Every structure is written in C-alpha cells, then in structure tokens.
Amino acid sequence: MSTHPPVFGPTDTIPADENATPLAVVALAVTVSREQLRTALAASHAEQAGRPPLADLSILDIRREIEGQLAAGAVVAIDDETPTVNARLTPEYAAELDEAINRAYTRPPAAPRLQQDPRYRQGTVTLQTLDRGEVTVPEPAWCVGHDDELIGYLADLTHNGPSSTAGAVTARYGRIPVLEANITHAPHADKQREQAPLLSIRVDVDANVVPEDARHIVQALRVAAVRLDRAIASLDHLRGEQR
Numbered sequence: 160m161s162t163h164p165p166v167f168g169p170t171d172t173i174p175a176d177e178n179a180t181p182l183a184v185v186a187l188a189v190t191v192s193r194e195q196l197r198t199a200l201a202a203s204h205a206e207q208a209g210r211p212p213l214a215d216l217s218i219l220d221i222r223r224e225i226e227g228q229l230a231a232g233a234v235v236a237i238d239d240e241t242p243t244v245n246a247r248l249t250p251e252y253a254a255e256l257d258e259a260i261n262r263a264y265t266r267p268p269a270a271p272r273l274q275q276d277p278r279y280r281q282g283t284v285t286l287q288t289l290d291r292g293e294v295t296v297p298e299p300a301w302c303v304g305h306d307d308e309l310i311g312y313l314a315d316l317t318h319n320g321p322s323s324t325a326g327a328v329t330a331r332y333g334r335i336p337v338l339e340a341n342i343t344h345a346p347h348a349d350k351q352r353e354q355a356p357l358l359s360i361r362v363d364v365d366a367n368v369v370p371e372d373a374r375h376i377v378q379a380l381r382v383a384a385v386r387l388d389r390a391i392a393s394l395d396h397l398r399g400e401q402r
Contacts, residue, residue: 164190170222173230175237183264189229199228272309279304288313299356301342301397314349318356320393323386327379329372337376338362338383340390342397355398358390 172184191199203224204213216224248256278285284298287310294313302318320342328334344356362383364376 168226175234199225203228275305275308275310277305313347316347318344323390325379325383327375337379358394
C-alpha cells in the first residue's frame with residue numbers, strides 16, 4: 160500500500176443512531192486495503208440481494224455502500240460494548256468522560272459581531288476592525304459605503320461599487336437572475352493584495368424552460384453583455400487613474 164494513498168469521502172453523514180439526538184459529526188480518515196474495500200462492498204451488496212448490479216452503481220453509490228458498511232461495523236461494535244462499559248462506570252468517572260467530550264466536541268458560542276459605524280471625511284473612511292482597532296483608510300468615490308457591514312478584520316475590508324444586474328422573467332421560475340457584477344477592491348487582503356480595483360462577475364443560468372422563456376433568457380444575456388461592457392470600461396478608467 161502506498162504511504163500516501165488518495166483520499167475519498169466522506170460522501171454522506173451517516174447517523175449512528177436515528178433515535179438518538181446527535182452531538183457531533185466525527186470525521187475519520189482510515190486507510191484501508193483493497194481486500195477490506197472488497198469485503199465491505201461485497202457485504203453491503205449482499206444485504207441488498209445483489210441489486211442493482213455493481214456495474215449500474217455510480218461512483219458515489221459505491222462509496223456510500225462501502226462507507227456505510229464500515230461505519231455500521233464500527234457502530235455495532237460500540238453498541239455491543241456500551242452496556243458493559245456503562246455498568247462499570249462510576250458517576251465520578253462518567254462526569255470526567257463527559258467533561259472531556261465537552262472540551263473536544265463542543266464549540267463555544269460565537270461572539271456577536273457588531274455593526275460598523277463608519278465616519279466619512281474628504282476621501283477617507285474610519286472603521287473599526289477586530290485586529291487593528293480603529294483605522295482610517297482611503298475611501299474611493301465609487302464605493303457604496305460600509306454602513307450595512309459588520310466589524311471584521313482589516314484584511315477583509317473591501318470597497319464595493321454599485322451592482323449591475325440583469326435577469327429574465329420565466330413562466331416556470333418567475334424572475335431569475337442572470338448577471339450580478341460590481342467593481343471591487345480589497346487593498347489590505349493578506350493572501351492576494353489587490354493593487355487596483357477588479358470586476359466581480361457572477362453569471363449564472365440553470366433552468367429547464369420552454370422556447371419562449373429561453374428567448375427571454377437570451378435577451379437577458381444580451382443585456383448582461385452590454386452592462387458588462389460598460390462595467391469593464393469603468394474599470395479600465397479607474398485602473399488607469401491609479402497607474
């Protein structure tokens with residue numbers, strides 16, 4: 160077996176006991192041999208009376224069958240041990256076990272994020288940050304402002320321009336969005352600091368429609384193309400000003 164075999168899954172979250180209230184999802188990474196995979200798949204397939212044929216199973220179906228069989232074996236083993244373990248537990252040791260589990264498998268509630276209270280002055284904005292306290296940074300004229308934002312980290316501070324949108328009205332889905340685009344700039348980003356504004360573009364159509372609705376979507380895409388051209392021209396102008 161390779162010392163670094165490929166990783167697959169988990170495909171689904173498998174309930175250990177459908178009648179119990181779950182506390183946590185425990186993700187395991189277990190290396191298995193071909194023989195163990197074969198055994199798990201054969202056992203699961205036998206439980207289904209060999210139906211459907213293995214050749215008809217999708218990749219995800221095969222992984223679900225194997226993961227389910229491995230998980231079931233582990234859960235059955237734990238269930239078999241539970242009465243014996245519970246009979247031997249003292250109240251004090253049970254409390255210690257629960258305290259350890261609480262430390263490992265619960266998360267403290269997240270502190271509430273506070274609303275920004277930006278102060279705008281002559282091309283700048285003063286904002287609160289979680290890591291740098293109060294900061295004053297340049298505020299581009301095209302930015303729509305930060306009044307509806309929550310206090311975050313300086314690296315996440317982003318200037319956003321007005322949104323340019325396009326959509327189509329269909330008989331089956333009602334109005335569906337086709338385009339959302341806006342100029343954006345994250346000058347303090349940690350990983351990829353943006354030296355100049357960029358254009359954020361989200362174009363998405365996922366629909367099964369009749370011919371008339373398809374024509375409406377095509378028209379919306381044409382409108383989207385025109386609006387994108389305008390946004391690109393504005394971006395060119397802004398980036399040219401910063402050169």
